Amino acid sequence: MFKQLGPAPVPADDLAASLAPFGQSRMLPREAYVDPAVFEWEQGGIFSGWRCVGHADDIAAIGGQKAVGSGANGVLLVRGEDGLVRAFANSCRHRGHELLTCGAETKRRSIVCPYHAWSYRLDGSLRNAPGFKDSGAFDASGFGLAELRLVNWHGWLFVDPSGLDVDFSAHVAGLEDVIAPYQPENLTIVARHSYELATNWKVIAENYQECYHCSSIHPELSRISPPDSGENLNLPGSWMGGWMSMIDEAETMSLDGKSGGVAIKGLSEHELRSVMYLVGYPNLLVSLHPDYIMTHLMTPLAVDRTHVECAWAFPREVADKPGFDPSYAVDFWDLTNRQDWAACESVQRGLSSPHARPGPLAPDEDGVYQFVTRVAKAYQG
Template identity: 50%
Template sequence: MTATITTADSASSATTGSDMDLLRAAVPAHGEPVLMMPAQAYTSPEVLAWEQRHLFAGSWSCLGRIDELFGATAAGDRGGKPITQRALVIGGISCLLVMSDQGLRMFANTCRHRGHELLPDGGASDRRSILCLYHAWTYDFDGTLIGAKGFRDDPGFSFAEHGLVELPVRIWHGWVFGHALHPLGSPEVPDFDAHIGALSDIIAPYTPAALVLADRHTYTVQANWKAIAENYHECYHCPLIHPELCQVSPPDSGDNYDLPGVWIGGCMDLRDGMETMSLTGALAAQPIPGVQPDKVEYVHLLPNLIISAHPDYVMTHRLLPLTPGSTWVECSWYALPGPDGAAPDASAAVEFWDLTNKQDWAACESVQRGLASPHFKPGPFAPTEDAVAQLVSMIGRAYVTGRLEA
């Protein structure tokens, strides 16, 4: 079932209630969306705080690639030991990823004694146990408390009852996904397989786990994360914004999928004689065996992983909201390794998409400035913006139900 987003004046929230109340009131129980979301969805700190808690922490956020999160060493080029622990934030909740012989686990990054962080956010460690640097409480990699100074002989203290809070984490085609809002085993944790739905059938032929990082760019875009996602899901803007893209791919080509899972996307065609998305249309990397040579898959696994699968490389955009009007974007290019296992050269793909990214960012930033106008009112969807309507519908339903659902 899809939802309708109806109009709401951007200035009205000051007098008619909270921004979330206004957004929920704009989402009827059923019907196809006919208008974009109200401005508050893109400009309100209240809305972003709700999204961080319910869409990013409360869903399955992409945290990065398993080989990059744990493939390095704590001492970098100095030859340190392999990383065993890494702290990061999911939707405002600090989490601790742990890698051991038993595999990957995730815990709340908070000591069970006084709440001290086990690692600072963004930090990594090669220790063989989890050590709180405040009072030296120590945990095994399964989260069990194994050391608490002064409590060993206390008959009223239970080590078993003071283990770390474990959180759900999964690996899918080399990407790590975490859920930070509810503990492992809670019925409130959304089913990961249902979240992925039919997307594996589309992405699996590209063997993402077998690809290696060719290059990476990061951007801070002065636009709301949803404005960036909406831009990704339509090529209505391509003739004016992306002349280079239109030379290799018809902007009105392809189809939008309507398949199970918490994702949006479709495919686009390459023009005759074009082998991939590059400035010349020539291959940018070694062709990936078994994939369609004349199509590019464009999918967005909500909330924050965008995958663009080409005949010769896979590009991802990972979105992390910073403020209502700014988003950190990590753009990565993956390709098959060379015969000697060396990192591939995908510079032709990087050159093409860095140019295209910057064209998109300028458009998204202009949209964000326009959303701040008191005269903004939501506009209609063009006939080719069905994927944008699908995204708006899915997020609109989440505002009402409290969670992303297929």
């Protein structure tokens, strides 16, 4: 993606094996999951391009501010006086101090650096630099915050810290007709769960891309959605994914297949009988259900550690109803998540063995192949 970095520090022969035709290929090199040097390369070679940094509702009020990520890819999200959310590098123009610490949130009419109290308007322009008022050589217009490319797409916020990635329309090419019927921007987030996993972020995405494992570790899910159902999409952009069907008796993904909410208006018969699972490469997993949308937002913390925030959004007509209980969806997926997390952490421990070698992909793992080849091509530099 960003050729100035050069290729990732992984064995060339193993990388070539990952890019072989499906049916002959192997998983990514072991180093991709356990080597801190590869993790550091990914921060500049993958995560400095378009990535999801949250939901627009996370910064709901004018003056709302939130810091996401740290270091080279640290972002400050701010909702301005005009109601728009903007993204800035989380670095004061004076001495570089973070404007907010990673994960911190605040609400105020200006952006204030806690180090020397330089302050900025909500559009990023410099408002006040203490001690510089009488300096005739100081031009405040030259010291505004560095603004980053940001797109609010169906309520999800995407930032390109590098400014070098493709146009956002190319990043999500082929997805508008898939996403739009579910109207995610009009749904309300009702519940969130946070998890910190002892595994590499790619292990989570690969697990999400296949149901080869479902009959082994997801008996509840397999009763509602046959593991061998559905098919994967062939999308021209950076995303990937596919759909799976539900049994005839089921209304949605829940422990008994029943919905405690209402169907999203305007969905087709196929959309009402299936669930679409999408990987918003690299860090957003989107599950489109007939009556709710679930997302997993991944934040890689280390080569073997990933934070995941899971959010459930429902149509407003049911979300705003007094006494609405989203547990039919939340409890089902929390159970399924934890089954997945245990498997992913076991994979990470297994890959830490010096004897681990890239394995082959099963015929049902074509979705994993889509993800693996996307990463492998990025590794080539």
